[in-house]
Amino acid sequence: MKKIFGALLRYFIKGLIVVVPIGAAVYLIYWAVSTLDSALNLSYILWTNSKGKPIYIPGLGILNVLIVILIAGILVTNVITDPIKRWINRWINRLPIFKFLYSSIKDLTEAFVGEEKKFNEPVLVEINEFGLKKIGFLVQKDLSKLNLPGEVAVYFPYSYSFAGQVVIISADKVKPIDKSAASMMKFVISGGVSGLD
Numbered sequence: 001m002k003k004i005f006g007a008l009l010r011y012f013i014k015g016l017i018v019v020v021p022i023g024a025a026v027y028l029i030y031w032a033v034s035t036l037d038s039a040l041n042l043s044y045i046l047w048t049n050s051k052g053k054p055i056y057i058p059g060l061g062i063l064n065v066l067i068v069i070l071i072a073g074i075l076v077t078n079v080i081t082d083p084i085k086r087w088i089n090r091w092i093n094r095l096p097i098f099k100f101l102y103s104s105i106k107d108l109t110e111a112f113v114g115e116e117k118k119f120n121e122p123v124l125v126e127i128n129e130f131g132l133k134k135i136g137f138l139v140q141k142d143l144s145k146l147n148l149p150g151e152v153a154v155y156f157p158y159s160y161s162f163a164g165q166v167v168i169i170s171a172d173k174v175k176p177i178d179k180s181a182a183s184m185m186k187f188v189i190s191g192g193v194s195g196l197d
Contacts, residue, residue, distance in 0.1 A: 040061035
């Protein structure tokens with residue numbers, strides 16, 4: 001009886017290892033998409049049935065977001081000139097809280113998908129005299145403007161999170177890692193359990 005129970009328990013644990021990550025990922029994607037869709041869905045306002053009640057069209061909110069992003073990309077690329085961009089930036093700079101939020105989110109977005117990706121140099125950093133090392137991403141190679149010659153800025157993402165911290169450390173404590181930035185980010189965020197394929 002113990003063998004049967006032990007075998008069933010092992011099968012259950014193996015099934016749990018497969019089902020929980022898939023279920024959690026599917027649920028998070030569903031939750032994010034449905035929340036965004038319901039928040040930005042204009043079908044309640046635009047369409048009504050023959051009785052005058054609003055009609056909900058699933059997916060219209062996501063479509064709205066995609067269209068707005070596409071139109072913004074076309075306008076910024078082809079229509080909005082540098083003087084207009086400078087004028088918009090001057091107005092943004094007059095709103096301190098909005099400026100802080102806008103510039104922080106813009107910089108973070110550009111770090112991942114912009115023309116000059118910032119998290120593309122994974123490094124290994126020796127943290128203390130006992131040989132403790134952390135994996136991070138080199139984000140600034142020269143800190144002379146901060147009166148820190150020979151120092152670099154390294155971003156350390158937290159495991160199981162998209163948050164992280166930036167530390168300044170001597171350049172000789174930083175070693176490049178000969179792996180792709182994507183696999184090293186996956187390795188760190190997963191807590192070291194994946195990404196080294």
